[in-house]
Structures are given as C-alpha cells and as structure tokens.
Amino acid sequence: MAWNEPGGGDKDPWGNRNRNKNDGPPDLDEALKKLQEKLGGLFGGSNKNNGSNGGGSGGSFVVLIVAALIVGSLLYAFAGFYQVDEKERAVVLRFGAFHEIKQPGLSWNAPLVTEVFVVNVTEERQYPSRGLMLTEDESIVELPITVQYNVNDVQSYVLNVRSPEESLRHAADSALRHVVGSTELEQVLSEGRNKIAIEVKKRLQDYLDSYGTGILVRGVIIQEGRPPEEVRAAFDDVIKAKEDEERLKNEAQAYANSVVPGARGRSQRLLEEAEAYRAEVTSRAEGETSRFLNLLAEYKKAPKVTRERLYIETLEQVMTNSSKVLVDVEGGNNMMYLPLDKMVQEGASASNPARATLTQDQLRQISDYVSRQLGRDNNARQGVR
Template identity: 30%
Template sequence: MGTWSKPPNKSPWEKGKQPPDIDELLSNLQDKFKIGLPKKGGVILIIIIAIVIWFGTGIFIVDPEEQAVIKRFGEVTNVVGPGPHYHFPSPIETVQIAPVTEVRRLEIGFRTIQVGPPAKYRRVLKESLMLTGDENIIDVQFIVQYRISDLENYLYSLTNPDETVKSAAESAMREVIGDTTVTKALTVGKGIIEDTTARLLQQTMNSYDGGIKIENVKLQDVHPPDAVKEAFKDVVSAREDREKMINDAEGYRNNLVPKSRGEAAQIINNAKAYAKEKVLSAKS
C-alpha cells in the first residue's frame, strides 16, 4: 500500500505570477456594463437626428382633387390646395386632407344592395312615402349629388355631413310634393319637382354654413303605393290619352286656321282683282 503524502504547501502565485489587482478587476467590470452606451457626443447626435426626423414629419402632399386644412393647437390656420406643403409637426399642428372635386351621392327612399347588372334595390318606405297636395300618398325615391365647396366649414360646421344632407333633402322633397298634385308628380311635373327641391336644399345648406354645393336632385322612381298602383296606372293612362287628344286637336286647329285664313285672303284678293278688271273694262 502506498503511503499518503501531504501535498506541498505552495502558493498559486509562485513562479512569477502576481495576484490580480482589485482596482483593475473593478475597472474591467465597469467597462463591461458600459458596452453599448454612447458617449456624450453620441447622445447629442441621436437627439439631433430625432429632431430632424420629427420636423420631417411635417411634410405632406395634397393631390389635385384634394384640399387640406391645417390646425394649430386645434384652431384652423390655413386651407391649402394641391401640391407639396409643410406644417409644424404634431402636436403643434395637424393636417386633415379631403377630396373636394368628388361628387358624392346619397340615396333617399331606397338603397342599392347590388350594383349589378342587373342592379338590385331595397325600398326604405319611412323615407319614400309622401303626401301630395291633393292628399294622395305616393312613393318617391330620389338621389342627391353634392360636392364640397368649403372644406373648413364641411369638416367643422357639420357633425355628420351625409346625414345632414340626407335629412334636409328628405324634408325639402316632402315640402315640394306637398305643394304638387298627384297627377303632376306622376307625369309632367317631375322636372319642376327636381329643380325646386334642389333649390330648397341648397338654401338649407347655405343656412348651415356647411360648405356644400348641391349638384342636382334626380328622381329615380315615383309611383303610387303597391295597394293602389294598378288603379293609379289606369287613371294616369286615361289622363295621358286625354292630354294627347287635346294636343292633337290643338295641333290640327293651329294648322287649319292659318291655312283657312290664307285661302280666304286669296279668295278676297282674287275677287278684288276681278272687280277692278271689270271696272276698267266697262270704262273702256
């Protein structure tokens, strides 16, 4: 059995090795924690770059069909047209862009559920049923087309522009239909109804300062309620036949009367010429 011998009592720092310097160890440890942290000059550079990027966010471009409203701390300062522009970045200034040449379309009394072809529609009776001046109920479906004439007023004077125009258009149409007989509404009066409604609607929009220009009001369909539709068709057809007969008679009269007058004048002139000829013949 071998004998156990005690290991030599030697220092690990013999043979020229020196114990590590505590200050050096602490310095190395601090350097490790400082990795990735910029020095003072780097911080300033980052701040400058951030400021440049922030100012760059104020550049914006307005397309040819658009306008833009610039607001500073919530108050409108300018309205600009197409082209490149600049505003102080948020939160100092904000910009809102909207198309102003686009013609917007509202359907009243019906809704398009499928463009088609063939197109499919859904009636909205609470909007379309109206009372005429002679106390008949008719179903009126129409379209309103409008565009933005003043972007600032459009954006900030009206809470919901489409709903405002739709409600005002329905009210104007009811007023016009209420002054129109059912016969005119179903036949010859449609053009007058459209023009009068558009004029009343524009007056209402002007009173709201809504920045809206009404382009036109177009009747899509005007007819009696389904329950009495066939009876109304017969009445309208009879009225149209009567109007046609009256127009034909007036046309015949207008053609016949001038012709008869011309023939009468010719007879009179011939008689005068004959009488003059006889007188001259008798004298000779």
C-alpha cells in the same frame, strides 16, 4: 434545479455567490449596477474589472441617449411630411385651432402639435334617397331623389359641422318633403318634377348655408314618382288617359295645320275674285253711264234719228239672241213662223257640219228674202182675187 435548492451550486443571480442563504434580500443598488455593466458591455464597454468600467459605462449610456434622440428626431421629421393631390385641400390645425389651408404639393407640419385634414374638393358626390311622403292633396307617393354635391368651402366642411354628410342627408329629406307637401299628386307624377327639383335644390342649399357645412349642391335629380302598390293600377290608367289626351291634341293640331292654310287660301281667292268682280261691275257701270250721257247729248241734237237708231240697235240685239222669227204680213191675217234654228242646223249639216251658227248679216239677208217672198205671194193672191 433552482439555484437555492440543495445541490443547486449556490448560483445567485445577483452575483452574491458567497452570501449565505439565511442572509437578507439582495441589494437593489448592486443589481442596478450589474445591469448597467451589462448594457455597457453591449455598447463597447468592458465588465472584466469592476474598477475600470465606471467611466466606460457612463459614456456608453450618453451615446445611447444621443443615438436615441437622433433616431427620434429623424422619425419625427419624417412623420411630418405629407402629400396633397391636385384635387385635394388640407386644413391644418395647430394646438386644436385653425392655422392654414394647404394647397396641392408636398408639405410638412410638426406632428403632435398639428393636425391635418385632407379633403377632396373636386369629386362630385351623390346622395340617393327615396321614401313615402304626403302630397298637398293628401295622397301618398314614393319619390326617389339623387343629390349631386361637392365641397365648396373646405374650412367650413372640416370645422363647422361634426358630420357634414349626415347633415346633408337630413336637410335633403326635409327639403324634399317640404316641397312635395305643397304640390299636388298629379304634378309630382307628371311634368311637375322639374319644378320640384329646382325648388328642392334652392331650399337644400339654403339649409346647408345656414348650417355652415361648406357643401355646394350641384344638382337634384328626381326620378319618376310612383304611387303605392295598392293604387298603382288606377294611376297607370290615369297616366295612359293623359297620354291619349296629349296624342289626340297633337293629331288635332296637325289636322288643323293641314286644313287651315287651305281654307285661308280659298278665302283669299274668293276675296280677290269678289274684288275683281266689284272692279268689273264698277267699270262697266261707269262706262254705261258715260255712254248714256254721250247718247243723251246726241238725242238732244236729233231726237227722231236717235230714236230710230236706238230702236234698230235694240231689235238687232234681240234678234241676234233668238232662233225664231215671226213675220207679220201687211194686209194679211196670217203670221209666218220661221224656225231658224232648225234651218241653220239642217244647212250646216248639209254644207259644213262644223259651222252651226249664223252671223247678223246672214240673218238680215234671210229676213229680207222672206219679206220680199211674202210680199210677192201677197200681191199674187190679190191679183187672183
């Protein structure tokens, strides 16, 4: 039942129990006074008599304000503490302007007037990307790339660019397309990827430095490029042919390494043999020349004796190398032929099978014996006649 309805007991919430229903609205000052009295009662004041609670309510209100200020100050002080890890750096802005860079450790800055940005400067971050791009020879290739980077200048990273990560992505795509656009497809798909990675890293770092992002590119990894699906089979055949070419080159090089040293050894041996033969012939010629000069000197002293000796020595050399002897009998018309080789073989087989040659003395004895025998036979025939 409402307080102003019939039978409600005339319970006025503003404390005007004796006020008539038809009177005006309640007094605002009186309502505020009632509220102050209630608050004073909560903090130790008394509202039993209206005359004695004026000073108590004022003191309790002051206590409330002081307590609120103390609690707020403590909260404000605690809110300003923060921790910077060893791998982090903190950029402090005061009233929106750069103030300082905090090193690792426990720090404090006044809240509301300062703003702190904590950035990890040692973590190696990665940005993977891939896409279709056009090469110098107007071919389309899909080239995956991974950029490894970290924060080098924390102040530039926080203040110069609104979104450094987004700037890195755009710069990486631009640098990659620029380098691939000036490279032929064969180089992109084969051994030219390392060169492309070096050029992309340099160009990307130049872009980031010009933007002032504070990012340092640690490395650019370019994975295996792939042609579009429509022509992948043809490109696989080309790659396989190149691998076969490289394999055959290696095999040919291995064969050359095994053959060339042997050929060089043989050629060196032939050169040494030729040099030895040249030295031998030269020495023999010099010896023959020296012997001829000595013989010439002796010939000038005794020509007849020298001629006879030369003739005999020549016959000995000729007869030594011959296995047949022809004997011309003086005063006769027949010439005797002696097959010494057959005679030697028969004599050797009968006496000593291991001995199959005759010395010069033996040949001379045989010749003398044959000559004497022929002379006796000739004399006998003449006596008969």
